[in-house]
Amino acid sequence: MxxxxxxxxxxxxxxxxxxxxxxxxxxxxxxxxxxxxxxDSGWLSARTVRVEKLAEQFRVAVExxxxxxxxxxxxxxxxxxxxxxxxxxxxxxxxxxxxxxADLIARLVARxxxxxxxxxxxxxxxxxxxxxxxxxxxxxxxxxxxxxSDLRExxxxxxxxxxxxxxxxxxxxxxxxxxxxxSTSDVARLATAIA
Numbered sequence: 001m002x003x004x005x006x007x008x009x010x011x012x013x014x015x016x017x018x019x020x021x022x023x024x025x026x027x028x029x030x031x032x033x034x035x036x037x038x039x040d041s042g043w044l045s046a047r048t049v050r051v052e053k054l055a056e057q058f059r060v061a062v063e064x065x066x067x068x069x070x071x072x073x074x075x076x077x078x079x080x081x082x083x084x085x086x087x088x089x090x091x092x093x094x095x096x097x098x099x100x101x102a103d104l105i106a107r108l109v110a111r112x113x114x115x116x117x118x119x120x121x122x123x124x125x126x127x128x129x130x131x132x133x134x135x136x137x138x139x140x141x142x143x144x145x146x147x148x149s150d151l152r153e154x155x156x157x158x159x160x161x162x163x164x165x166x167x168x169x170x171x172x173x174x175x176x177x178x179x180x181x182x183s184t185s186d187v188a189r190l191a192t193a194i195a
Contacts, residue, residue, distance in 0.1 A: 005021055005023045005025075006021065006023075007019035007020060007021035007023075007060065008020050008021070008160075008161070009035075010059065010186060011186070011189075012075060012078065012079060012082075013075075013079070014064075014072060014075050014076055014079070015063060015064055016046070016049070016061065016062055016063040016064055017035075017046075017061075017062055017064075018059060018060070018061050018062075019059070019060045019061075019062065020054075020057050020058070020059050020060075021057060021058050021060065022056065022057055022058075023058065024058065025051050025058040025060050026051070027048045027050075027051045028048050029047065029048065030045055030046070030047055030048075030065065031045075031046055031048065031062070032044075032045060032046075033045075033046050033062065035071065035075070037074050037075065037077075037078045037131065040070075040071070040074035040077075042067075042068055042070065042071035042074065044064055044065070044066060044067045044068075044071060045064070045065040045066045045067075046062035046063060046064050046065060047062065047063045047065055048060060048061070048062055049061040049062060049063050078131075081131075081132045081134060082134055082186075082187050084134075085133065085134030085136075085187050086134075086187045086188055088113075088114040089112060089113040089114060089137075089182050089188075090113070090114045090115075090116055090133055090134065090135050090136075090137075091108055091113050091114065091115050091116065091135070091137045091138070091139060091178050091182070092115075092116050092117075092118070092124065092127060092128065092135050092137070092138040092139065092162075093105060093108070093115045093116065093117040093138075093139050093167075094117075094118065094124055094138065094139065094140050094141065094143045094144070094151060094167075095117075095139070095140075095141040095143055095167050096141065096142065096143040096144070097141065100141075100167070100169070100171060101117060103171050104139065104167065104171050104174060104175065105117060107171060107172065107175045108175055108178060111175055111179060113178065113179070113182070116133070116135065120144070121144045121146075124144075125158075128155075128158070128159050128162070134187050135159075135162065136161060136162055136163060136181070136182065136185035136186065136187055136188075137162065137163050137165070137178050137181040137182050137185065138155055138159075138162050138163070138164045138165070139164075139165055139166075139167045139174060139177075139178055140152060140155070140164055140165070140166055140167060141166065141167035148166050148167075151164070152164045152166075161186065163181040163184075163185065165177045165178060165181055
């Protein structure tokens with residue numbers, strides 16, 4: 001990549017990563033990467049293995065060359081956290097209708113998911129900001145004085161890796177949508193690749 005560019009980690013291992021970016025990427029022999037994993041970050045040297053042009057993005061496979069032991073430990077912790085999250089399947093539930101929210105939570109638990117139901121906007125942002133939780137799915141209904149579309153827009157801007165789905169009065173259909181969203185998430189793909 002040329003200059004400073006931002007990319008999202010699509011897949012991560014202790015030896016390399018698959019990155020996705022909106023910027024034009026040319027294959028380079030070696031690049032310097034700042035890897036941010038939650039609160040941990042560090043610089044490393046990586047060799048470009050492959051560059052693929054997607055519809056409007058580029059996918060870049062890199063192999064790590066030199067890495068500090070602390071950063072390697074952070075990568076391994078992030079991978080372990082993602083595997084644990086795949087088993088827990090955390091789902092954020094934002095719904096002011098208490099009866100429907102309780103029914104939704106019970107059905108999510110029965111389907112093997114871990115619902116997280118914040119009571120305030122600050123609590124919702126706090127939960128989403130905890131990278132170790134690996135929340136990839138949010139179920140949204142008008143809440144906290146915001147419409148569903150406002151909440152979806154907030155999630156798209158602040159948490160682009162999250163699949164936001166509307167909560168409907170058909171609670172079982174909403175649970176099905178959550179399960180489907182989880183099955184296509186990065187964490188689910190990681191767990192499938194490792195299994």
